[in-house]
Amino acid sequence: MKQLKWLGPFYYSLLALFLYLPILFLILFSFNDSVVLTFPLKGFTIRWYQQLLQTPELLAAFRNTLWVAVTSSFFATLLGAMAAIAISRYTFWGKRLFSSVATFPIVIPYLVLGVALLLFFNAIGIPLNLWTVGIGHVVINLPYAMLIIGARLAGFSANLEEASMDLGETYWGTLRRVTIPIIMPSLIAAFLSSFSTSFDEFALTFFLTGTKTTLPIYLYSQLRFPQRLPLAITVAAVVIVISSLLLILSEWLRHWGEKAYKA
């Protein structure tokens, strides 16, 4: 067995290489002085990065993406928390039905979901725009938020909430003073997880977007235009950095959350 010790790390590195290779290429090409991505490389340039800041549509798409991601994550977290509290703390008629409907979006292909929402918005006459994208993102993120927050709620006894009410606090006061502070790490985790999904969501957004687009859709439309390809790649390189920071932050928060209430 001992001589096989290297196998695990080797396998891990291999997978890491497999998963990171395209990313490294994207970063490499973002500094390449050519509009087509082929070898050999043409020469070093930072002009794509300079162009980045001079492309208002790109910055607008970035702003839109942030707006959609923040808004939809907020609502997904809020609704997810409400649903999770109801499910984990109460018995009620139709509980099973409710929780299966609420988790069903996880297993529905985004294509079908996108189509259904598109038909719905068309039928009731809502023009497609960032709100429709945001609604779609809440629908797909709600079950994840619910599960993350539900896991946290299951991790501490309902006695804590009872103790608070026993000591004279109302139910809603208890939510504010006891429940929410304790599930805060999971609320943040749910928010970040929704945020990251929303940030790079393409398949669903594609159906629901109007004239104001999010970054993935903008990149897609730019990909149809060869001269803009390097710019798109540069955006990706920047996004990699930003999302790495976000991931590190969420990891850190999770560890922090786990440590804080080990009791």
Place this chain on the structure above:
Amino acid sequence: MEKFSVQLFDISKDFEETDSKQMFTAVNNITLDINQGEFFTMLGPSGCGKTTTLRLIAGFEVPTSGRILIQGKDSTGIPPYKRPVHTVFQNYALFPHMTVAQNVAYGLKVKRVPKTEQETRVAEALAMVHLSRLGNRMPAQLSGGEQQRVALARALVNNPEVLLLDEPLGALDLKLRKEMQWELKQLQQKLGITFIYVTHDQEEALTMSDRIAVLSEGNLIQVGTPDEIYNYPNSRFVAAFIGETNFLDVNLDKTEGFKAWCQIGGQTICAEHPDDLPLFPGKAIFAIRPEKIRLFAQNSQVKGEIAISAKITNRTFIGTDIRYVVILNDGQKLTTLTRLNGDAENVHFEIGDKIQVSFLEKDAFILTE
């Protein structure tokens, strides 16, 4: 002042079982009066409904039927935060995100007690449970016993009319538990408030309580002082659950009110029902506690008492006592306890020895269930 602190009238609580969707009755038609300033214990095995009853009093559950009066006021639909009762939870339920002092101050803060008063009362409460120095710690940094005291202080600081304690000592080790039992009793006597205490530990119940209610499968079986419960159990369940009891199947040959005559080991014995219920001829249970049985050598004179011949089949030394198992000539077995007190009458028997079994008729009783 009301005579009764808490009164339950015909309380029932049904739950729907999550899997089978069947209704399950946790508490079945319980009627109870708990006196002002009393240390009242609800005792029973797990699943007997004692915790549910406590939660009904606290207001965490709403009874399916019946009424609850607290301090004479109908509290049936009142939410927990409007009741003058506070709870000490089995797992303490300390808020993990607050310090000890913040935990204790919680109830005062909710009631918007002025800051300075909060501080003094928290300090007093912590002093009362000997935790004055730990106010700034987080609950996770405390030992089990310390957490227990914080939970107590957190409830008591609000001057509740009734304190509900749900197996508060269950998680502590034996030595600490004994210590806390004594402290709790002292505290209750000093404060003079009603304690309603839930436990499955009969010894704890007997040592601490003014009165005990024994519950089984949602039913209230018996209520009484520790002495009454121990010496006059009204049912086989209570007799078996509290202390140790020998049960012999007998046939009542003759009855007279709550008195009955039956055959044990070929002798006719007269015993009474502990609750003075009328008895009728037929099958019944003869009960006697092991420590009430005395053993004599086969040939010694047993004067004025019942003497039944028997044989020793088992012998165990348990420090203060010797436990013998004897078999009567009709095949029934009895367990006996003989205290080792250097008494002259104390005779050592070996397995196989033929002996005589003796007891007082007043120590035996007849049960019908």
Place this chain on the structure above:
Amino acid sequence: MEKKRRVITLLSIPSIWLLLFFVLPFTIMLLFSIRETTFSPIFPPTLSHYIEFLTTPVYLRLLLSSAWIAFVTAVITILLAYPLAYYLIFHGGKHRLALLSFLILPAWTSYLLRVLAWKVILGSNGIINTFLLSLGLIDEGMPIFLYSQSAVIITLVYVWIPYAALPIFSTLERIDIKLIEASQDLGASPLRTFLRVTLPLSTPGLVSAFFFVFIPSLGEWVTPSLVGGADGIMYGNLVQTQFLRGLNWPMGTVMSTVLLLIVSVFTMLFNRHVTMKEMSALA
């Protein structure tokens, strides 16, 4: 009563939300499938699109081949992800979660661009070809693994590996190490211990990993249009075409409904075997 009121308050918004933006859209979708054409009224309803779907062999064939692609993708993904999760749980030390997160990180950058980068890597002029050419193993630049069904599978596997590792990871994490020790204590070899103890205990994670790869892969349309080439087209592309090119919404709806039915059946099977716990690990 008090509790009832709380439940109603807590559930009202999520329920209305789900009804409005999840249940209702799917109902409307179903109504489209019985229309004659995209903009014709619902009455009189017609089943002609369902009949057309069932009588057009290419649709069913493509559905089957998509199911096959999704199945193969799920199996390969699990085969690759299981050792990863196993290694991280049993030899990953306290940083195992961080190590796993590190592998998920690439998933946060634009999928389209990552696929584009793959096309450069695997293309005729890419590093692999250049390498093979220099070794004399091939004599002309060929886009290996591109524009074919296998390209779709490889790309999907690439996307799903870290996600598939998560539920396996979380079931393995919950296995009591004492069980494995007990098995070895009773004389079982490491392989036997793995086959008889570890593997069966991690089945829930495996099952949920399988469905979490299989179901989204079944509805894929982005990946096949990027790397599928002429043969790698999937069912999802047809659906997308019906809506965005052909403007044949009733037909697209019929096709989506069929997909939804299949997914629902799988989900029901899935719910029977796996609890929600594994799913929460996905997030």
Place this chain on the structure above:
Amino acid sequence: MKLTSVFHLAVVFTLLALMLSACGGAADGEFVILEWAGYESEAYWEPYAEQYPDQPPSYSFFGDDAEAFAKAQSGFEFSVIHPCSSWWQLYVENGLVQPIDTSRLSNFDNLYPDLVALGNFNGQQYFLPWDWGYESMLVRSDLVPEMPTAWADLWDPQYAGHVSIFDSSEVAYVVAALTLDIDPYNASDADSEAIKQKLLELKPNLLNYWVDYTELSQMLAQGDIWIGANAWSDSYAILLDEGVEVEYLQPEEGRLGWVCGFGISANTTGASLDKAYAYLDAVLDTQSMANFGNEYYYGVASEEATKLLDPYIIELMDLEDPVAALNNTFFYQTISEDQRVVIEQIWTEVKAGQ
């Protein structure tokens, strides 16, 4: 008790109402152009930017005409759209565009009358021609064993696995019809079936269907494909710039030719309509058109603008006289909606088939 639930319901509906009203409001005032991806550069509409300096148009992009029409037809709200001439009639028939008051456009008179005539339906001008060009085979001359000479050579087995064709039902249909010597605009059912068979026969030769010209250029530059069918001249331009050895073929059956142009949505009124006219006049500006032609190697719709094109481009792409040039090509014509359904179905079955 009831009060709280009612209160929460009220909150929900207020929220929803707010959201919906926000949507409506946003869509109303916006000036939206439904455009080919990559055509949004300000260099093509500078005069508009001068007139409305702080209100740049919003863009929504499409990859081909079918997608553009689907979007417009499904109720997507746009102000100005830029489809190609074979689709114009459909827009008019479906009432998606409004007649254009050409007197409001100062640059209208510069346009080639023959191209303008294409946008005239029932005596009214619905579309204004803007760009025109060719579709042909773009060939990596350094990689092919033998240069192809005709559209029919796409089927030549020696190019197997190195051909890509545009993922568009109309384009594929027309190319197949050309090689079979069928008139795609008067095809019988048997003709359609023959075209379908022909397209199925092409599959072994195909590496993939290209969906956008980035993909096409990328695959050609990389050498994944040798022949890109139905390539537009801009791909040629990009690859020449990058130093890739490509040739833009003059097939025996002739190149395909197209004209695209702008129309105004039937729903555009008020301030948006003013902006639409301002925008149209801006894109028709001689310099705007020249900027576009020089960037994309496409022909432009006015003689004055053609004069401003780089002579090298004119020479290379044969852009001197659009009328003559288009007469020498197989020019895309209007296809009725019913025909399009048939063509779309054929293409679906070809792509899905084996």
